[in-house]
Amino acid sequence: MNIRFYNAKILTMIEGQEIFEGELHVEGSRIAYTGAALSDEEMKADGRSFDREIDCEGNLLMPGFKNAHTHSGMTLMRSYADGLPLQEWLETKIFPLEAKMTGDDCALLTKLAVLEYLTSGITSIMDMYLSPEEIATACEETGMRVVQVSGINKFGPSIEVFEERYNKLNGRHPLSSYMMGFHAEYTCDRELLEKLSELAHKYKAPMYTHNSETVKEVGECKERYGMTPTVFLDSLGLFDFGGGGYHCCHMSDEDIEVFKKRGLSAVTNPGSNTKLASGIAPVKRFLDEGINVAIGTDGPSSNNCLDMFREMFLVTGLAKLREKDASVVSGLDVLKMATVNGAKAMGLNDCDVLEKDKEADIIMIDLKQPNMQPVNDIPNNIVYSGSKQNVKMTMIHGKILYEDGKFDIGISPEEIYKQAAAIQERLF
Amino acid sequence: MNIRFYNAKILTMIEGQEIFEGELHVEGSRIAYTGAALSDEEMKADGRSFDREIDCEGNLLMPGFKNAHTHSGMTLMRSYADGLPLQEWLETKIFPLEAKMTGDDCALLTKLAVLEYLTSGITSIMDMYLSPEEIATACEETGMRVVQVSGINKFGPSIEVFEERYNKLNGRHPLSSYMMGFHAEYTCDRELLEKLSELAHKYKAPMYTHNSETVKEVGECKERYGMTPTVFLDSLGLFDFGGGGYHCCHMSDEDIEVFKKRGLSAVTNPGSNTKLASGIAPVKRFLDEGINVAIGTDGPSSNNCLDMFREMFLVTGLAKLREKDASVVSGLDVLKMATVNGAKAMGLNDCDVLEKDKEADIIMIDLKQPNMQPVNDIPNNIVYSGSKQNVKMTMIHGKILYEDGKFDIGISPEEIYKQAAAIQERLF
Numbered sequence: 001m002n003i004r005f006y007n008a009k010i011l012t013m014i015e016g017q018e019i020f021e022g023e024l025h026v027e028g029s030r031i032a033y034t035g036a037a038l039s040d041e042e043m044k045a046d047g048r049s050f051d052r053e054i055d056c057e058g059n060l061l062m063p064g065f066k067n068a069h070t071h072s073g074m075t076l077m078r079s080y081a082d083g084l085p086l087q088e089w090l091e092t093k094i095f096p097l098e099a100k101m102t103g104d105d106c107a108l109l110t111k112l113a114v115l116e117y118l119t120s121g122i123t124s125i126m127d128m129y130l131s132p133e134e135i136a137t138a139c140e141e142t143g144m145r146v147v148q149v150s151g152i153n154k155f156g157p158s159i160e161v162f163e164e165r166y167n168k169l170n171g172r173h174p175l176s177s178y179m180m181g182f183h184a185e186y187t188c189d190r191e192l193l194e195k196l197s198e199l200a201h202k203y204k205a206p207m208y209t210h211n212s213e214t215v216k217e218v219g220e221c222k223e224r225y226g227m228t229p230t231v232f233l234d235s236l237g238l239f240d241f242g243g244g245g246y247h248c249c250h251m252s253d254e255d256i257e258v259f260k261k262r263g264l265s266a267v268t269n270p271g272s273n274t275k276l277a278s279g280i281a282p283v284k285r286f287l288d289e290g291i292n293v294a295i296g297t298d299g300p301s302s303n304n305c306l307d308m309f310r311e312m313f314l315v316t317g318l319a320k321l322r323e324k325d326a327s328v329v330s331g332l333d334v335l336k337m338a339t340v341n342g343a344k345a346m347g348l349n350d351c352d353v354l355e356k357d358k359e360a361d362i363i364m365i366d367l368k369q370p371n372m373q374p375v376n377d378i379p380n381n382i383v384y385s386g387s388k389q390n391v392k393m394t395m396i397h398g399k400i401l402y403e404d405g406k407f408d409i410g411i412s413p414e415e416i417y418k419q420a421a422a423i424q425e426r427l428f
Numbered sequence: 429m430n431i432r433f434y435n436a437k438i439l440t441m442i443e444g445q446e447i448f449e450g451e452l453h454v455e456g457s458r459i460a461y462t463g464a465a466l467s468d469e470e471m472k473a474d475g476r477s478f479d480r481e482i483d484c485e486g487n488l489l490m491p492g493f494k495n496a497h498t499h500s501g502m503t504l505m506r507s508y509a510d511g512l513p514l515q516e517w518l519e520t521k522i523f524p525l526e527a528k529m530t531g532d533d534c535a536l537l538t539k540l541a542v543l544e545y546l547t548s549g550i551t552s553i554m555d556m557y558l559s560p561e562e563i564a565t566a567c568e569e570t571g572m573r574v575v576q577v578s579g580i581n582k583f584g585p586s587i588e589v590f591e592e593r594y595n596k597l598n599g600r601h602p603l604s605s606y607m608m609g610f611h612a613e614y615t616c617d618r619e620l621l622e623k624l625s626e627l628a629h630k631y632k633a634p635m636y637t638h639n640s641e642t643v644k645e646v647g648e649c650k651e652r653y654g655m656t657p658t659v660f661l662d663s664l665g666l667f668d669f670g671g672g673g674y675h676c677c678h679m680s681d682e683d684i685e686v687f688k689k690r691g692l693s694a695v696t697n698p699g700s701n702t703k704l705a706s707g708i709a710p711v712k713r714f715l716d717e718g719i720n721v722a723i724g725t726d727g728p729s730s731n732n733c734l735d736m737f738r739e740m741f742l743v744t745g746l747a748k749l750r751e752k753d754a755s756v757v758s759g760l761d762v763l764k765m766a767t768v769n770g771a772k773a774m775g776l777n778d779c780d781v782l783e784k785d786k787e788a789d790i791i792m793i794d795l796k797q798p799n800m801q802p803v804n805d806i807p808n809n810i811v812y813s814g815s816k817q818n819v820k821m822t823m824i825h826g827k828i829l830y831e832d833g834k835f836d837i838g839i840s841p842e843e844i845y846k847q848a849a850a851i852q853e854r855l856f
Binding site for chain 2 (some may be wrong): 075082084089264271282303380385389417423424
């Protein structure tokens with residue numbers, strides 16, 4: 001389908017490019033034009049024709065948000081067992097429940113998350129959860145772009161299944177891919193980590209994991225191995241082909257050096273780190289050191305929502321609190337993390353900016369809500385005062401999946417809610 | 429107008445009362461009934477008749493949010509001069525601009541804020557700003573309930589004007605009232621504060637002020653008077669009839685004792701304190717000590733939005749980070765702060781809960797958005813995952829001012845935006 005967006009403000013997120021007024025064309029799954037408004041004659045001369053033309057009425061087009069760390073299927077446990085610290089919450093509440101979840105459950109609960117992602121302008125997710133085949137299918141069916149990451153740990157799956165999935169889930173669909181990862185240092189033994197390192201080398205693959213989320217995690221790793229998680233994992237060669245860490249709240253100077261040397265991405269999850277009292281990541285330091293910082297919501301049981309606007313405010317707000325300095329981490333810095341840096345962390349090189357031939361993963365921000373008025377600075381308005389209410393449209397891979405509060409993902413919200421309630425009844 | 433809400437879930441916020449299913453009737457500006465669903469026969473027998481009957485479709489009715497500290501007219505400076513610490517921001521950017529604002533400007537900019545309050549389910553505001561007569565009129569015209577607080581300081585107005593306003597702005601309209609207050613210790617000299625104390629005693633009036641927002645403020649007060657702001661102000665008798673402090677980030681044990689002894693409310697403003705790097709208020713301590721804690725957005729230039737959902741998450745999230753304990757300050761605690769405690773801080777004793785004869789300041793929360801599904805715990809869903817997107821309706825004083833994204837406040841959003849842009853053009 002070819003779609004013309006006209007009468008728009010456009011924030012391409014191309015380095016140094018200011019917001020401009022003009023139009024954007026989508027042909028199939030790709031962007032075919034961004035630039036000044038075209039006259040009817042110019043369009044005719046170019047042979048441009050459209051299935052739909054959308055008057056943006058001066059609203060803003062920008063790249064969709066990249067949610068670089070989540071566990072979508074945990075929608076089931078939203079507002080379940082709130083108020084516990086990370087490890088108690090995991091071990092006494094979450095793991096026992098997850099043991100009972102089927103692949104179909106995971107698929108349906110991922111679709112519930114997809115609804116919420118779309119309301120928040122999120123156009124791709126880096127998802128670590130159970131039943132990756134079913135999750136891939138759920139995302140492909142709904143139209144969500146997903147980069148799955150293995151969450152292998154000492155409870156499973158086997159390293160053979162891990163490798164099989166890596167081969168099977170890559171290249172099967174343009175919307176889905178699969179990356180190497182493991183749950184965390186504290187849920188894997190050394191033997192498993194060594195085998196994973198071998199596979200990383202075999203496939204020259206980047207590696208992702210939960211890293212230095214809590215003081216307890218770092219302390220226990222030091223007791224076990226005499227090293228921080230980052231340094232220990234790196235000593236096994238796990239990051240020889242890059243990758244990244246989720247959370248990264250408690251980082252030593254040595255950890256920072258490893259991130260720089262290996263070109264790792266630090267994915268910050270401020271909502272979850274706040275709600276679980278895990279700590280505040282040193283985001284300003286990451287930026288100063290040139291480390292790629294992306295943003296994730298984490299799962300909806302530890303956050304509890306999947307809202308990039310809340311995360312964006314928290315990224316800059318918590319950095320300001322941590323550094324006791326209101327000037328650190330600007331609105332534009334944060335928007336870059338939520339778009340371009342996220343795409344980089346996720347290996348989505350075609351989804352970062354609005355430019356001809358890039359993937360059409362685009363959102364429209366409603367500038368006519370009161371929280372966006374008056375217009376002093378649009379990027380700051382989005383980061384400091386934006387909310388889900390400002391998402392007028394979410395397009396992924398050239399398809400509009402959410403527009404003016406209505407979804408087009410092949411299944412109705414009501415049906416998803418009904419099935420989620422049935423799962424809840426069965427498992428709780 | 430008599431309105432019947434039926435097929436609703438109802439969260440009255442009456443202590444100990446669980447959410448129930450039923451209906452709620454509004455007659456004129458008051459609540460006439462809350463309880464189980466009534467049959468047609470029962471309604472006939474009771475002589476109940478309605479101008480409008482609203483099927484809530486299972487969504488939630490609850491008391492509107494009380495925004496216990498704001499400066500509405502600062503919408504003009506949203507995303508203007510972000511990234512500065514409090515006092516530099518005030519002195520170099522805000523005060524010079526405010527010196528040029530007219531009463532009409534303040535009124536229009538307050539109406540812009542009213543739009544945003546309504547989208548966030550805020551039904552009353554405690555507002556401290558310039559041109560109080562015009563602000564009262566703006567709120568009365570739009571239907572917003574406002575408790576204004578004087579922001580008198582050494583630059584004006586005179587103590588005579590202060591007293592005159594206090595008498596003139598109370599009792600003039602059921603939606604608006606005016607309380608005694610001053611900007612802050614650091615913008616008033618001792619003589620002015622002594623005169624204010626005399627007036628507090630003359631009228632037996634509670635007193636409100638910005639208090640202990642930053643480390644700098646507390647340190648400078650100690651240098652000047654050898655006491656913290658709270659202790660110094662109390663030593664002048666300013667809190668002899670109660671009142672409260674805005675921000676209250678940096679509190680000594682002695683300060684806490686003053687708050688307890690005088691029954692003062694601590695109004696926390698976590699969005700602003702985060703963005704300006706001011707610090708984190710000891711909210712858990714306040715609760716432990718039995719101090720009334722309410723929530724304010726602060727003004728839209730230091731926050732930058734007027735969104736009670738963001739504030740509610742921050743209240744609990746920052747308390748968890750501060751105490752390094754995920755179990756402190758529950759979702760229900762926070763909802764109480766945003767409703768009942770806010771009403772108490774603002775002297776709005778008829779606006780606190782949903783109960784027969786209370787003021788009809790009611791909001792409807794859309795439980796059918798994906799961020800509210802599945803339903804494990806509604807109060808936690810609202811606090812941890814709620815957003816403006818969940819506000820289906822906002823009613824103040826029995827009148828629906830906002831419903832399904834449409835406003836009914838006597839002036840269109842477009843007209844307000846146009847006039848705000850004209851002010852911006854004139855003043856910047």
